[in-house]
Amino acid sequence: MPPSKLPPTIRQRRLGAELRRLRELAQMSATEAGRLHGTTQSRISNIESGGYPVSADRVRTLARLYGCADQPLIDELTNMTGGRTRGWWDEYREILPAEFLDTAELEHHALAMRVACAIHLPGLLQTADHARALFKDVVPPFNPPEIEHLLSFRIKRQAVIYGERPTPLSTVIHEAALRMGFGGPKVARVQLEHLLDMSEHEHISVRVIPFGTGSYPSSGSGIIYLKAAVPQLDSVQLDTDTFSGYVGSQPQLVRYRAVLDHLEGTALTPEESRDLMYNVAQSM
Known part of the structure; x- marks a missing residue:
């Protein structure tokens, strides 16, 4: 199976789920989040499913967009970013x-x-x-x-x-x-x-x-x-x-x-x- 086709790891899925939780706490739709972030609803949905690699900078931007002020949580989310880590x-x-x-x-x-x-x-x-x-x-x-x-x-x-x-x-x-x-x-x-x-x-x-x-x-x-x-x-x-x-x-x-x-x-x-x-x- 080519690397690009591998399913997301559990950490990638968890990162996406946490970003979705922060968005929902902000009472913001994926469409609105995409518009404010300068991207599409489908890209936001792919990030939240763990199917699209997300950078540390993007996590920080999304956290700011969602009004998250929990810096330890944001720091740990950024540690979960990037491509697949092979173990x-x-x-x-x-x-x-x-x-x-x-x-x-x-x-x-x-x-x-x-x-x-x-x-x-x-x-x-x-x-x-x-x-x-x-x-x-x-x-x-x-x-x-x-x-x-x-x-x-x-x-x-x-x-x-x-x-x-x-x-x-x-x-x-x-x-x-x-x-x-x-x-x-x-x-x-x-x-x-x-x-x-x-x-x-x-x-x-x-x-x-x-x-x-x-x-x-x-x-x-x-x-x-x-x-x-x-x-x-x-x-x-x-x-x-x-x-x-x-x-x-x-x-x-x-x-x-x-x-x-x-x-x-x-x-x-x-x-x-x-x-x-x-x-x-x-x-x-």
């Missing part, structure tokens, strides 16, 4: 669905991440054998080459929590996820030991919600909250049996921050969580 995930563009690449791109740019899981363990903390067992259990089944592509992609994603400047990761996991036993007792025990090891890192928090705690908001969803330099540009990835996608509107961000706050308030302390993980691992 390691682009080598999978013709192999894996676009939402997989979107996840890797968002994780790459996130300043911090908060994750909540009810049944599965966070992908960033999975061992290769655990992940392989999950991929083999999908219905309809993946073929062997697809499994290996998915596995290599998942392992490469984990680079964000390693290195000299790892991304802080805060996770809340239900006890059910610890006891699922994917891959059999040996694989499950090694996975829990890995989880214990990772929880000892200063930038990684693993907290467990034990059985008997009661309600678990959004228990049908895996939640990944990705923090940006300004809260308006945070993103949330949701993953269920019927939906995998991203939300970024302000009411949705507020809601999922509250959900995660609730879950963290319900969970055991990190020390108590390690004790529970150790006991579950010993029982495997």
